[in-house]
Amino acid sequence: MAIQLLRGTLSLLKWGLCAVGALALALTALIATPLQRPPELRSVSDSVKGIDFTRQVALEQFQARDGTWLGYRHYQPKGPATGRGAIFIHGSSGSSGTINFVLTAELAAHGVETWALDMRGHGASGTRGDIGYVGQLEDDLVDFVAHVRKSAPDLPLTLIGHSAGAGFSLRVAATPIVQDLFVRTVLLAPYLGYDAPTNRPHSGGWANADVPRFIGLAALRKLGIDCCAQLPALAFAVPVNSEAILTPVYSDRLMRNFATRGYRLDFAATTRPITIFGGTDDEMMISENYAAAVQAIKPDIDVKLIEGINHMGIVTNPKAVNAIAEDVATRGSGQS
Incomplete structure (x- = not known):
């Protein structure tokens, strides 16, 4: 009897080890799948044509809690100040120095004191394409607001994000420790x-995720193994040599942090007013679906569509930037 029991135990152990080995091989194969970069998306590349960069202000820096210097640009209000401020979060692959400065300069022209941040992993902030941990971007934003408050202690701040930066802004709007730093959130062509x-x-051809690697790393996290998050997991259709x-590429942890936790979860957790702007000609997002998708969760979310505007036009086209700047300049001072 004892011998049979021992044989049974050894057999179970053998098959258990085989299963563990097979799982390890499968996860290794998933994680090892190479990331493929998509071809250049011309609608994004061509959006720089005709842009006047003379309105762009110089880059400044502040020090985050871990000692890293992060970049930003500060646009002082032109003409009569509105008594409102804004912090702008760029989209995927970009920075404060890319063409979205057309909008931030226009906000200042409407009397809104505006700060545009290079999110860690972008521009002049940290290691390009990577961060230290999921949640670091929220920590950086808290540190940046503290930096802003040294010169503008009482200015009501609106958080504005474009594309993936809008997804992250929604994440912020749903995070208790961060959401109260802003009186309002404006999402521009948000990636939800x-x-x-x-x-x-x-x-629309802009981004390509390494789905097998994402699945493999997610499975490891479910098993309590948080490793390899520095591996590239998302590539963008940027020009060669740009x-x-x-x-051009995000690590797994940057990809997961610079996004929502899930749009249904995040919208449900928001407590401050939110406005969405979309363009009817957006080649990356289906703008006509925004209202139904978000108002099913929060009926009071304001959704505005601008005719004839594509994804980058929402931050560069004069019609779009004027409409957004007018909205920010006249709202967000405690009222919705």
Whole structure:
């Protein structure tokens, strides 16, 4: 009897080890799958044509809690100040120095004191394409607001994000420790996640995720193993040899942090007013689906569509930037 029991135990152990080995091989194969960069998306590359960069202000820096210097640009209000401020979060691959400065300069022209931040992993902030841990971007934003408050202690601040930066801004709006730093959130052509009805496949050709690697790393985290998050997991359709300006690839942890936790979860957790602006000609997002998708969760979310505007036009086209700047300049001072 004892011998049979021992044989049974050894057999179970053998098959258990085989299963563990098979799982390890499967996860290794998933994680080892190489990331494929998509071809250049011309609608994004061509958006720089005709842009007047003379309105862009100089880059400044502040020090985050871990000692890293992060970049930003500060646009003083032009003409009569509105008594309102804004912090702008750029989209995927970009920075405060890319063409979204057309909007931040226009906000200042409307009397809104505006700060545009290079999110860690972009521009002049930290290691390009990577961060230290998921949640570091929220920590950086808290540190940046503290820096802003040294010169503007009482200015009501609106958080504005574009595309992936809008997804992150929604994440912030749903985070108790951060959401109260802002009186209002404005989302421009927001990327709400792969499962949102507002997202075109692969963001219209802009982004390509390493899905097998993402699944493998997610499975490891479920098993309590948090490793390899520095591996590249998301690539963008930027021009060849544009790395000096743009961030072509995100690590797994940057990809997960610079996004919502899930748009349904995040919208449900928001407590301050939110406005969404979309363009009817957006090649990355299905703008006509924004209202139904978000108002099913929060009916009071304001959704505005601008005719004839594509994804980058929402931050560069004169019609769009004027409408957004007018909105920010006249709202967000305690009222919705």
